[in-house]
Amino acid sequence: MTFIKEIKNRKGFKIDENNKLVFDGCCLEDLASIYGTPSYFFSETIIREQCQEYREAFKKWNIDYEILYAGKAFLVQAMAHIINEEGLSLDVSSGGEIYIALEGGFPAERIYFHGNNKSEEELNFAIKRGIGTIVIDNLYELELVEQIANILNKKVNILVRAIPGVDTHTHKKIRTGQIDSKFGIPIQDFLYIFPAILAKKHLIYQGVHCHIGSQLFDMQSYYLAIREMIDMIKAIEKNYEIKTSVLNLGGGLGVRYTEDDTALSINQYVHQLVGQIKIMCNENQLSIPKILVEPGRSIIADAGVTLYRVGPIKQAKGMTRYLIVDGGMTDNLRPSLYDARYEALIVNKFDEEALETVTVAGKCCESGDILIKDIKLPHAENGDLIVLFTTGAYHYSMSSNYNGFPRPPVVLVNKGKHGFMVKGETYQYMNQNHAFPEWLTPKKVT
Numbered sequence: 190m191t192f193i194k195e196i197k198n199r200k201g202f203k204i205d206e207n208n209k210l211v212f213d214g215c216c217l218e219d220l221a222s223i224y225g226t227p228s229y230f231f232s233e234t235i236i237r238e239q240c241q242e243y244r245e246a247f248k249k250w251n252i253d254y255e256i257l258y259a260g261k262a263f264l265v266q267a268m269a270h271i272i273n274e275e276g277l278s279l280d281v282s283s284g285g286e287i288y289i290a291l292e293g294g295f296p297a298e299r300i301y302f303h304g305n306n307k308s309e310e311e312l313n314f315a316i317k318r319g320i321g322t323i324v325i326d327n328l329y330e331l332e333l334v335e336q337i338a339n340i341l342n343k344k345v346n347i348l349v350r351a352i353p354g355v356d357t358h359t360h361k362k363i364r365t366g367q368i369d370s371k372f373g374i375p376i377q378d379f380l381y382i383f384p385a386i387l388a389k390k391h392l393i394y395q396g397v398h399c400h401i402g403s404q405l406f407d408m409q410s411y412y413l414a415i416r417e418m419i420d421m422i423k424a425i426e427k428n429y430e431i432k433t434s435v436l437n438l439g440g441g442l443g444v445r446y447t448e449d450d451t452a453l454s455i456n457q458y459v460h461q462l463v464g465q466i467k468i469m470c471n472e473n474q475l476s477i478p479k480i481l482v483e484p485g486r487s488i489i490a491d492a493g494v495t496l497y498r499v500g501p502i503k504q505a506k507g508m509t510r511y512l513i514v515d516g517g518m519t520d521n522l523r524p525s526l527y528d529a530r531y532e533a534l535i536v537n538k539f540d541e542e543a544l545e546t547v548t549v550a551g552k553c554c555e556s557g558d559i560l561i562k563d564i565k566l567p568h569a570e571n572g573d574l575i576v577l578f579t580t581g582a583y584h585y586s587m588s589s590n591y592n593g594f595p596r597p598p599v600v601l602v603n604k605g606k607h608g609f610m611v612k613g614e615t616y617q618y619m620n621q622n623h624a625f626p627e628w629l630t631p632k633k634v635t
């Protein structure tokens with residue numbers, strides 16, 4: 190039956206002796222009663238296993254490397270703490286993410302700061318707090334970082350982000366390596382701008398960076414990017430006698446959301462990536478630089494699930510049967526943003542046969558607020574509990590208060606234990622920064 194197949198495909202899921210669906214040792218129905226719905230749940234066991242798989246895949250190679258977790262996928266203080274304990278470094282894309290990481294006890298020197306328009310305020314904050322490396326996105330930023338480092342009298346390690354001009358087979362909104370990308374410096378301009386990089390007294394050139402896209406399933410685009418980057422490293426060496434010590438290839442490894450997704454394992458990905466870098470470095474008589482990767486989704490996506498409660502069920506004669514749940518695009522933007530697909534089960538009916546084709550819709554005032562279009566589920570009723578799989582990456586981090594919905598709680602589970610990583614928002618919390626300009630007199634409604 191489909192549910193058995195689905196549960197086997199999902200990390201952390203088991204059926205317990207009471208025939209209840211369990212995630213990292215916690216009964217989902219119990220979690221829903223304790224934390225309410227909608228709620229995000231993250232398995233600490235899976236997060237740590239994914240980090241370990243990356244570490245072990247790299248350890249097999251006799252090379253210098255660093256694994257950076259891409260915080261944009263999901264970053265809260267407890268997550269920063271786990272990533273630190275697992276020995277990974279961290280890639281952040283804003284002052285806000287730096288703040289979360291530091292408050293979570295993450296060492297500043299293992300943080301890499303990304304972004305295509307880092308503000309003066311963010312750069313000041315990052316440099317003052319001793320952030321390890323800044324990934325320079327453009328020439329304007331190069332000047333700004335030099336100016337700030339000069340004023341603060343600090344030396345700053347930099348990587349420079351290149352656009353390798355590689356198109357990937359992924360949704361256009363998560364492609365970043367194509368020639369007209371808004372991130373980075375076109376690779377063909379690199380040699381011309383290099384003197385400007387070298388002239389900066391406070392910046393220490395470490396190497397180059399690229400990120401070609403996200404949710405990638407095949408290695409061909411990575412191979413093309415590696416070729417471009419190695420050619421560039423070689424040209425830099427030849428023209429300026431400068432050694433590039435670091436090659437950062439970004440993130441992007443895809444995960445399995447539905448059975449149509451044929452994701453590579455972490456081990457396969459690292460094996461092929463490093464193997465190809467070695468081959469290309471050998472061909473070009475280059476020593477192998479330190480290799481950096483920035484996985485986000487492949488570490489955290491599978492570790493997360495979201496629970497929803499079914500409210501009304503609607504179906505006009507012969508039309509779509511809608512199960513309307515108590516969350517939606519405010520906690521999961523990906524279907525409306527990228528047409529992303531998901532799989533789900535009815536937790537309290539997980540072993541019943543999936544006979545009805547339904548659409549799981551959210552409660553936001555947008556017709557596009559559909560979580561899953563046309564999925565087969567058992568006959569659903571109001572009050573049923575739905576679990577959406579693979580909701581760890583780019584869900585909480587992209588969540589919003591649209592329609593005035595508070596963000597759901599984020600709960601960490603670990604072999605039967607559970608506790609908040611972020612409490613659910615309240616109306617008071619959402620209103621705490623609201624203010625009245627002096628010419629408006631607030632009227633309190635009693």
Ligand SMILES: Cc1ncc(COP(=O)(O)O)c(C=O)c1O
Pocket residue numbers: 259261262280303365400402403404439440441442483484485486487582
């Ligand atoms: C620069 C950079 N590095 C790493 C990542 C993480 O990518 P993924 O979550 O696909 O591994 C992203 C995501 O967009 C990114 O922009």
